[in-house]
Amino acid sequence: MTNCTVGDYLVLRLKQIGVKEVFGVAGDYNMEFLDFIVNQDGIELITTCNELNAAYAADGYGRINGIAALVTTFGVGELSAINGIAGAYAEKVPVVAITGSPATKMQSSGALVHHTLGTGDFSLFAQMYEKVTVAQAYLTPENATAEIDRVLRECLLRKLPVYISIPMDVAKHEVTAPSNLLIPPVWQSEPATLAEVVDACVAMLEKAQKPVILADFAVDRYRLQQELRQLLAVTGYPYATMNMGKGLLEETHPQFIGIYNGAASKEYVQKRIEEADCVLSIGTLMTDFNTGKFSAKLDPSRTIEVNGQSVKVKRALYNNVAMRDVLSALSQKLQHRDTKTLDFQHSIETLDAGFTEPFQPNETPITQKRFWYRLAHFLKEDDIIVADTGTALFGATVVPLPKGANFVGQVLWGSIGYSVGALLGCAIAAPQRRSILLVGDGSFQIAAQELSTMLHYNLKPIIFLINNDGYTIERDIHGEKMPYNDIQRWNYHKLHEIFGSNSWGIKLSTESELESALQKVEQNQDQLAFIEVIMSKMDDPEVLSKMLQQ
Secondary structure, eight states, X not given: OOEEEHHHHHHHHHHHTTOOEEEEOOOTTTHHHHHHHXXXXXXXXXXXXXXHHHHHHHHHHHHHHSOEEEEEETTHHHHHHHHHHHHHHHXXXXXXXXXXXXXXXXXXXXXXXXXXXXXXXXXHHXXXXXXXXXXXXXXXXXXXXXXXXHHHHHHHHHTSOEEEEEEHHHHTOEEEOOSSOOOOOOOOOOHHHHHHHHHHHHHHHHHOSSEEEEEOHHHHHTTOHHHXXXXXXXXXXXXXXXXXXXXXXXXXXXTEEEXXXXXXXXXXXXXXXXXXXXXXXXXXXXXXXXXXXXXXXXXXXXXXXXXXXXXXXXXXXXXXXXXXXXHHHHHHHOOOOOGGGSOXXXXXXXXXXXXXXXXXXXSSBOOHHHHHHHHHHHOOTTOEEEEOTTHHHHHHTTSOOOTTOEEEOOTTTOOTTHHHHHHHHHHHHOTTSOEEEEEEHHHHHHHTTHHHHHHHTTOOOEEEEEEXXXXXXXXXXXXXXXXXXXXXXXXXXXXXXXXXXXEEEEEEOBHHHHHHHHHHHHHOTTSEEEEEEEOOTTOOOHHHHHHHTO
């Protein structure tokens, strides 16, 4: 058997589970470990301007790649990142959060070293992470290899962040190199329970006259798009998704009827879901922004809820059954239905005409409605669209997505500024695809410096900054004219000149100017594009206005 260091062991395991880039910020407690990343082939260190943005980047990367990793230094670094890790926990994104910590002798002696609270207690920050990670490992020379494997398996299995504390001296300690691959674990259903729940689901669905599928974000997190696609093909059922699951499958899919968001939905979508005699709900999460401020009305007596490791049929709960197994079994047992019998309208039939008719620009100021109409025609297959919490997120949710497009947004956690770091992560995860950012001026100010990181790594995203002079969504909620919803006005479109080269920016306010800018994007695909779009302070997307009225 050959030996390697603990640091090399961890890096090797990260590569084996699919991590090709690691995000982070150097600090004196983690630099020994960072050396192991830099010195190994097949993995790259992506350094960001601060740890919070590194965590956001890891979240975005994890959504596209399926797994991500982040490295911070003890105390100041890991606490800067914890908001981003909490967001990943809330939205079920598997991120390996690694903290370089002081040497074991230093910790055991209670030394009053920097980046601590001066109490001699080195466990406090790790205790904080226990609340926002599913598993934790505190590495020692004796337990390092077993603990690394344990928490990485938990991360892959549960699709949630994990925490690893690696002291400086432990990172350099020699251990036996792994002789086998780290195989991702899968949930195992209890056979008898699975058979019982599938029979119950089939009986309820076959009896229904107007069944419908409502699929959401957890299908994506468990990477079960093909199982969902197979179920749709077998049954012929119409299906909708929710805001968190937007882009789960292509929105050109022949059975897609639209986005269900409670009373903020299109009228047909709301009625078709709420009046269905059986709703097969797969991986949904009934949060406020996912249900039109809790205006969704799903009758439990007509609902089957399929979750990661459980199923609820009406009011009967079945545990120890995996979503993958349930979907596969239903595909084998359900009968195909004729579309004509299912009260079916494709989403394209209920879209506003502006999304489907050719866009004719004029010289008038650009509005929210017209901007989203034009964006729909701009998007291409395989684009990655990242939208920040606020008018950008809600406006983008109604834009039809082309085949292969991914939609990234923090619908539950809703940390403003998240999208800027997430864009970085998405672009690193899939550099061959177009990455598009939709962000408000207020959100952008929180994480603006990562524009520098994008240029540093020669990334070429397309950034649309909606400048509506402050926090419009906050003005909608409370304090329309209060000073806390105002922000300093920046020359956003000129920031790229400060941060680096191979980029261009423009500020515009009319439809014709927007049209010219989009033409320039097509002509300059080898440069980062920054398009600042001026809009009215209180102009809201229609779906946001409907939701706020609930």
